[in-house]
Amino acid sequence: MDNNYARHELLAALPKADLHIHLDGSVKPETILALARSRGITLPADRADTLLPYMKVEDDCESLREYLSKFQFVLDFMQDTEALERIAYELVEQAAQEQCIYTEVRFAPQLHTGQGLSLDAIIGSVLAGLRRGEEQFGVTARVIVICMRHHAEPENRAAIEAAARFKDRGVVAVDLAGDEASYPASLFRGLFALAREKGLPVTIHAGEAAGPANIEEAVVRLGASRIGHGVRLRENADILELVxxxxxxxxxxxVSNIQTKAVSGWNDYPARDYIRQGLVVTVNTDNRTVSGTTMTREYRMLMDECGFGIGDIAGVIRSGFEAAFIGRELKDSFRRKLAEACKEKGILIDNED
Structure with a gap:
């Protein structure tokens, strides 16, 4: 059997977690075609393969801003409850196809109010789609509600208030995303004080398009217990030690970090060095469609380009289960499934405690 094929099959078979995946970045082109037909909307292409370039970046993507521009195309089709529920359901289906048994799906509900939906209706529709997917495919799925950097504080406060209303019904955390370089984390101290007051865990996009000061701010001032991306953490030894x-x-x-030029290339990707220095690293897709990726591809690229072995990948997966915004019982059940799969495949999990 071809070694590359065997490795792919092995990676595909391992149970996985995806903690950082955007709903609007992971819409299937076939779904946009179907939604457009049902709504009488004319598209610039009439097949999935010819529509995909409007939804996916190429390898020559120049920046995070260019990357983010792909989202507006699909957002126009995500303004009603039927579409939101369907897309959420299909994201769980995509996870199940590669043994991704736990996923935390993040989105900004305030981006889906164009046809008058309330924030509660939007969050409720996404949760309904995830629950239907859970029942159908056996994947556990939760929601992270995003605040957008470019939105006014009242909009973001409303999103946090809405997240709090669903805290025990599938919403597990809140996030801050958008143009990090133009809107530093320090602008949002009051906003995330509200999140902490509501008992909502916090993860912050930081150290992607701006430097490690944003990571320090996110952890020390905004109360982040996880950091989205963090590739630029290595630029400050003191902040790295804090994390x-x-x-x-x-x-x-x-894959996303390479595409957005947060890192210059695979030979400079810091994940392996971070692990060696004792940092907790999880690996995630970010946007399945925009980046043209899967969890299996993410792991394969780390093996091909960054010197990861299969035991290293299993250790990263284990870290993902441990970092999840869920209770101990679920974490332990996922870790047991991983341990059983690794034992069956003869894999020693790196950094096993």
Whole structure:
């Protein structure tokens, strides 16, 4: 059997977690075609393969801003409850197809109010789709509600208030995303004080398009217990040590990080060095469609380009289960499934405690 094929099959078979995945970045082109037909909307292409370039970046993507521009195309089709529920359901289906048994799906509900839906209706529709997917495919799925950097504070406060109303019904955390370089984390101290007041865990996009000061701000001032991306953490040894000592997991998204030029290339990707220095690293897809990726591809690229072995990958998966915004019982059940799969495949999990 071809070694590359065997490795792919092995990676595909391992149970996985995806902690950093955007709903609007993971819409299937076939779904946009179907939604457009049902709504009488004319598209610039009439087949999935010819529509995909409007939804997916190429390898020559120049920046995070260019990357983010792909989202507006699909957002126009995500303004009613039927579409939101369907897309959420299909995301669980995509996870199940590669043994991704736990996923935390994040989205900004305030981006889906164009046809008058309330924030509660939007969050409720996404949760309904995830629950239907859970029942159908056996995947556990939760929601992270995003605040957008470019939105006014009242909009973001409303999103946090709405997240709090669903805290025990599938919403597990809140996030801050968008143009990090133009809107530093320090602008949002009051907003995330509200999140902490509501008992909502916090993860913050930081250290992606701006430097490690945003990571420090997110952890120390905004109360982040996880960091989205964090690839630029290495630029400041003191802040790296802070994140290490506090055991703050990094939600790294390798393919996306290369595409957005957060990192210059695979030979400079810091995930392996971070693990060697004792940081908690998780690996995630970010946006399945925009990046043209899967969890299996993310792991394969780390093996091909960054020197990861299969035991290293199993260790990263284990870190993902441990970092999840869920209770101990679920974490332990996922870790047992991983341990059983690794034992069956003869894999020794790196950094097993």
């Amino acid at each position: 290490k000592q506090r055991r703050i997991p990094l939600e790294m998204c390798p």
